[in-house]
Amino acid sequence: MLAFAVEATSERARAGRLTTPHGVVDTPAFMPVGTAAAVKAVTRRDLEEAGAQILLANTYHLMLRPGDELVRDLGGLHGFTGWPGPFLTDSGGYQVFSLAKLRHLSDEGVMFQSHLDGSKHVLTPERAMEIQQNLGADVVMAFDECAPHPAPREAVEQAVARTTRWAARSRAAHGREDQWLFGIVQGGVHLDLRERSAREVLALDFPGYAIGGLSVGEPKPDMQVVLAHLDPILPAEKPRYLMGVGTPEDILEAVARGVDMFDCVLPTRNGRNGQLFTSAGRLSIRNARFRDDARPPDPDCACYTCRHHSRAYLRHLHLAGEMSAATLMTIHNLAFYLDTLRRIGQSIRLGRFAQFRTEMLRQLAAPGDEAPGPHTP
């Protein structure tokens, strides 16, 4: 029912296929973030049209609202949301540490207060598994501790040790055979701790591995060094998921170091803020230069937004505070991300990833805002 296969490689980059009870995911894959069981500002149809194959939902948010038992009673995330494809849920750990008011952290788990209403909750490896089994995603995550950045080496070391113990307890508590439980590798930017974390979690033999604790404030080169270091350690036949990353450039660099799966709020959050990713660099739709620009956001894009609307109209909607500005720009940004991942996969299958990466990085660096419009002399 669940399977993964690497079908092609080009340099260290991998193209493959993750099979789940709710459908197949081509890798490398980007997962739009549906924090509250909904990708912000878009509908299921928008996601399908943009080419999304799998969505991420957040355990922390859903345990608080509407509650994991209600989601279970209404058919799990699939029945509750109406999204027919695969879901992945995180463990809740990262959000507890970043959003909630922490009350007490111990080997047992975390006591915290909800950021919504101050109500008190406990999250342990066992409870994280119970919630994720109630939510019913296709891929779920072991409960982990993500040390902040920067943190003293001792704190990172402790988080690695606890993440291993919690991984073992997560594995013991998880029982759904229609879900894959991934282990999480921590260790910050310390290569020896990363290696230790990987070897300890690998020993528990998960069907896939997530890399946590990156893109939390460390310099970008550090992330690339960590990924390159983990690449030969992680088993080649299992999927690797880099949590919460990142820009298109970050994703390209991570694919170049053997990563298969990604999620990030950037395309959706930037869409709501009027920041567009395009094949000629980034655009801020508020820019006065777009006032009368009749071109679509990205002339090379075939998404719903680019087929129907101009930069001038999107700029007007954004300045007028129309919700549809957020919807239309989110659709484009997701289509851009998903299309980029598709093209990366294609280049790997064609054995041309190195050339593609060079060309793509050049395009992404273009000064999108500066591109002359038809009305510019």
Next chain:
Amino acid sequence: MLAFAVEATSERARAGRLTTPHGVVDTPAFMPVGTAAAVKAVTRRDLEEAGAQILLANTYHLMLRPGDELVRDLGGLHGFTGWPGPFLTDSGGYQVFSLAKLRHLSDEGVMFQSHLDGSKHVLTPERAMEIQQNLGADVVMAFDECAPHPAPREAVEQAVARTTRWAARSRAAHGREDQWLFGIVQGGVHLDLRERSAREVLALDFPGYAIGGLSVGEPKPDMQVVLAHLDPILPAEKPRYLMGVGTPEDILEAVARGVDMFDCVLPTRNGRNGQLFTSAGRLSIRNARFRDDARPPDPDCACYTCRHHSRAYLRHLHLAGEMSAATLMTIHNLAFYLDTLRRIGQSIRLGRFAQFRTEMLRQLAAPGDEAPGPHTP
């Protein structure tokens, strides 16, 4: 290029067809309100799927932002928004009186300050025509004065006289042959003033007539009496448009008195506020009774929202502040309105309007919130 024909009647209700350069509109017709050249929270595709044939846009809002000349330069409302079907614009008068800070009202026109930034503007019949010709809608409105309710009879009388003078100036200033300019009948709830206004405006021979100044706070029976009084006065062969009205019940009662066209913010505004119109009455999605209600908003509805989502999910999205709650509920409410108008038209063509009206009013009065759900004992 522009034509109107009444094709069937049942009692006083009329079913017909308005032909415009951008497509045909079946009447009786409901026009979703696209104030800022966008129907709030939905996209063009949502409108097409819900069955919208014509949209309304507001002259007042668009002259201020993004400016009617910019809209003209980008291909008018059609080119600017990407909506391929017909548009109707109002004259700007009503919004100037209700939204702007009035500086000076005279026979010449209105000086006012923008509600957006306090900038000063002038709106006269000539300027209202210039703006509407720049916007390029298929149907445009003469500039009128809408007296508030309640107002002394003398004020209503003055507004009627000025509306006639402004109608003549509007007609003289309007030159686009691909637009139909409608005259507006004012007169508040005074039947003799309504009749005077109608006869004066009719004398100017417009291709269609709008009825303004209703649903501004007067008792509902007063509106129905005014409409019944105007029905035999207005020429049977020309379209009649009741501005800014109303609830489904209001629309049924107005169709029963010979009205062909409607616009109202209710389905869109209520959608954003979590108020749903259904075939079994109205629902407030916040109601705790819908927490675990797996049924669609309206089991009798075939709209995108009802085909894909449950009341429980919509309630969750609404409480979580997700924009998609507004989108999905707006889609349903618009589909409900548009479907209701289609069914009204069908009943007229079948000569069964009276029965339909009775049955529909009974359904609309049902206590939607009280309907037992599957989880209710």
